[in-house]
Amino acid sequence: MIFKKIEQNRTADAIVRQVEELVLAGILRPGDKLPGERELAKMIDVSRPILRDAIKVLEERGLVVTRHGEGSFVADVTGAVFSEAIVPLFHNHKKATADYVEFRREVEGTAAAFAAVRATEADRTILTRTFEAMLAAHEKDDFDEEAAIDVELHNVIGECTHNLVFIHTLRSCYRLLTSGVFYNRSLIYGFPGARDKLLDQHRAIYEAIIARDPERARRAAAAHMEYVEECMREIDRLGGWEAVAELRLKKHDAAAAERARRRTRREPKRAGAAGATGAAGATGAAGGPANE
Numbered sequence: 163m164i165f166k167k168i169e170q171n172r173t174a175d176a177i178v179r180q181v182e183e184l185v186l187a188g189i190l191r192p193g194d195k196l197p198g199e200r201e202l203a204k205m206i207d208v209s210r211p212i213l214r215d216a217i218k219v220l221e222e223r224g225l226v227v228t229r230h231g232e233g234s235f236v237a238d239v240t241g242a243v244f245s246e247a248i249v250p251l252f253h254n255h256k257k258a259t260a261d262y263v264e265f266r267r268e269v270e271g272t273a274a275a276f277a278a279v280r281a282t283e284a285d286r287t288i289l290t291r292t293f294e295a296m297l298a299a300h301e302k303d304d305f306d307e308e309a310a311i312d313v314e315l316h317n318v319i320g321e322c323t324h325n326l327v328f329i330h331t332l333r334s335c336y337r338l339l340t341s342g343v344f345y346n347r348s349l350i351y352g353f354p355g356a357r358d359k360l361l362d363q364h365r366a367i368y369e370a371i372i373a374r375d376p377e378r379a380r381r382a383a384a385a386h387m388e389y390v391e392e393c394m395r396e397i398d399r400l401g402g403w404e405a406v407a408e409l410r411l412k413k414h415d416a417a418a419a420e421r422a423r424r425r426t427r428r429e430p431k432r433a434g435a436a437g438a439t440g441a442a443g444a445t446g447a448a449g450g451p452a453n454e
């Protein structure tokens with residue numbers, strides 16, 4: 163049970179503070195449902211009117227949302243690292259993606275190193291469970307689940323840093339990832355051999371953290387991001403090839419249209435010049451494209 167009994171001073175303020183701490187520490191995540199009023203009041207050991215007051219304050223502060231008939235939930239407190247105006251620019255400018263991956267390489271490296279030093283036994287249990295879920299998804303060949311657990315594993319590593327800024331900044335970054343702002347993750351997972359390589363990289367990060375080896379964890383996390391970077395470049399190159407091939411196709415289409423235009427221009431002339439040359443005109447038109 164994550165909610166603690168309040169021993170003394172059973173005020174709404176004390177409840178608010180407890181929920182705030184849980185949100186700040188990343189224990190309560192956006193969208194998490196709070197227990198029902200009766201249950202929660204019992205857990206915290208306060209009266210229901212006091213709890214109701216506390217929920218009202220939490221709602222006013224934007225930390226909790228109550229949906230009629232559904233209950234109270236942790237609000238979407240994950241702030242956007244970037245404004246809505248700049249996000250589409252990231253999508254359309256390649257340098258932004260490269261910069262994002264570079265930023266993540268550094269930050270993830272540090273997060274993994276911190277995690278190796280700071281992860282508690284409980285953290286290590288969560289980390290192990292998450293990695294095992296990833297293995298299971300991999301064996302099941304469940305693409306989407308594996309990609310979702312990928313994000314979750316990075317989130318858990320962020321939580322192992324016990325640094326509130328890391329936890330919330332990384333979460334915000336991963337949201338950009340899941341929304342496909344920088345690159346389409348399914349593209350990377352679809353790369354030949356990528357699934358096995360990514361799993362090996364995640365295993366290397368996981369094992370280094372469990373071994374409490376910060377330098378190895380840092381290197382493993384950086385290597386993981388370098389691989390993503392490499393994939394991005396390759397996808398880009400393929401995209402480039404696609405663009406070139408498309409231009410070629412356009413040129414082909416334009417040439418074919420031009421030939422068709424010339425043919426229709428020539429044909430009525432021939433047909434009008436002399437009725438007897440109709441057959442020859444047809445031959446000429448048919449022979450035309452073969453000569454070009």
Ligand SMILES: [Zn+2]
Pocket residue numbers: 312313316364386
């Ligand atoms: Zn990953």
